[in-house]
Amino acid sequence: MAVSSAPGKVYLFGEHAVVYGEPAVPCAIELRARVDVEQRADSKLRVHAEDLSLDGFTVEYAGEPEGRPDVDVSESLLNAAMGYVDSAIEQVRSVTGEDDVGFDVTIESDIPLGAGLGSSAAVAVAAIDAGTRELGTTLEIDDLAERAYRTEHEVQGGQASRADTFCSATGGAVRVEGDDCRSLEAPELPIVIGFDGGAGDTGELVAGVRGLREEYDFAADTVEAIGDIVRRGEDALAAGDIEELGRLMDFNHGLLSALGVSSRTLDSMVWAARDAGAMGAKLTGAGGGGCIVSLDDTNETETALSYTPGCEDAFRAELAETGVARLE
Numbered sequence: 001m002a003v004s005s006a007p008g009k010v011y012l013f014g015e016h017a018v019v020y021g022e023p024a025v026p027c028a029i030e031l032r033a034r035v036d037v038e039q040r041a042d043s044k045l046r047v048h049a050e051d052l053s054l055d056g057f058t059v060e061y062a063g064e065p066e067g068r069p070d071v072d073v074s075e076s077l078l079n080a081a082m083g084y085v086d087s088a089i090e091q092v093r094s095v096t097g098e099d100d101v102g103f104d105v106t107i108e109s110d111i112p113l114g115a116g117l118g119s120s121a122a123v124a125v126a127a128i129d130a131g132t133r134e135l136g137t138t139l140e141i142d143d144l145a146e147r148a149y150r151t152e153h154e155v156q157g158g159q160a161s162r163a164d165t166f167c168s169a170t171g172g173a174v175r176v177e178g179d180d181c182r183s184l185e186a187p188e189l190p191i192v193i194g195f196d197g198g199a200g201d202t203g204e205l206v207a208g209v210r211g212l213r214e215e216y217d218f219a220a221d222t223v224e225a226i227g228d229i230v231r232r233g234e235d236a237l238a239a240g241d242i243e244e245l246g247r248l249m250d251f252n253h254g255l256l257s258a259l260g261v262s263s264r265t266l267d268s269m270v271w272a273a274r275d276a277g278a279m280g281a282k283l284t285g286a287g288g289g290g291c292i293v294s295l296d297d298t299n300e301t302e303t304a305l306s307y308t309p310g311c312e313d314a315f316r317a318e319l320a321e322t323g324v325a326r327l328e
């Protein structure tokens with residue numbers, strides 16, 4: 001058996017715009033997905049995912065298509081739910097050339113699903129890493145990140161950036177622009193997260209922004225303006241100017257909101273954080289529901305969020321220095 005874990009992330013800046021070639025700066029956080037992979041004697045895939053529930057049932061399924069879980073949900077929902085693991089296992093088969101190999105896969109994760117903290121990337125990175133190692137191949141981190149990116153690209157309907165997967169594979173703060181992925185020096189950041197208990201569908205939200213961008217020049221300009229914010233944000237990060245980072249995060253949230261990917265609860269959490277004195281606050285990830293990220297070195301934001309209607313959980317997040325971890 002091989003076991004790997006990989007961290008989730010928050011975006012300091014640049015989600016969505018990064019899909020169209022603008023830069024983005026995500027930052028890995030100490031919430032991890034852990035994936036155990038064991039080769040089977042047959043060619044079946046059996047997945048046990050405690051945290052993935054469909055129609056109220058924990059997902060446990062065996063291979064395609066006859067072994068799909070017997071739950072009353074649409075095919076597209078089923079594909080969105082199983083797609084990342086199925087596609088990660090396909091990557092393992094393709095890297096190793098062992099097309100008929102079967103696996104038992106068990107996933108445990110601290111990262112809420114679909115909430116903008118990069119659970120999909122962490123699961124893809126950890127599954128590909130454990131699966132390839134189970135077959136005797138240890139991938140270089142860059143290769144691992146690239147393979148995990150292909151998984152996200154496939155499941156998100158051909159629309160994904162390398163940001164989440166590179167960040168999860170390497171850990172730390174990173175900068176991604178197209179296929180140029182690099183690690184950044186980052187000061188210690190007082191990250192506070194608010195979670196509304198909900199989720200957004202990354203593929204759908206990305207498609208929504210794409211549509212707006214094609215229809216309206218000013219939406220395309222908005223995407224470019226997010227790129228400008230990220231470039232200013234990099235300077236602020238390099239200078240350790242956390243107040244400026246916060247201002248730029250506020251601006252970034254406004255532009256994401258203009259692109260239609262915020263929600264009432266994300267906006268109320270953002271405002272609660274700002275009212276509590278946070279240096280800045282924005283949604284993180286695809287949006288639609290899920291999490292906001294704010295910067296505050298006092299306890300005020302966390303406390304204010306915990307009393308904010310619609311906020312289910314508020315917590316501080318530590319930067320994860322380690323990306324993929326090879327546990328067994």
Ligand SMILES: Nc1ncnc2c1ncn2[C@@H]1O[C@H](COP(=O)(O)OP(=O)(O)O)[C@@H](O)[C@H]1O
Nearest residue numbers: 049052081109113114115116117118119120202
């Ligand atoms: N613990 C888990 N077990 C199984 N699949 C998971 C798990 N966490 C995430 N996933 C996969 O990732 C998808 C959520 O990814 P996504 O919509 O991109 O949101 P995010 O990456 O922001 O959490 C889930 O629908 C599922 O396919």
Ligand SMILES: C[C@@](O)(CCOP(=O)(O)O)CC(=O)O
Nearest residue numbers: 015016116118160161285286
């Ligand atoms: C919206 C996007 O920029 C980030 C999505 O992040 P998440 O899956 O919501 O954690 C999409 C992408 O970069 O592939």
Ligand SMILES: [Mg+2]
Nearest residue numbers: 118120121202
């Ligand atoms: Mg994702």
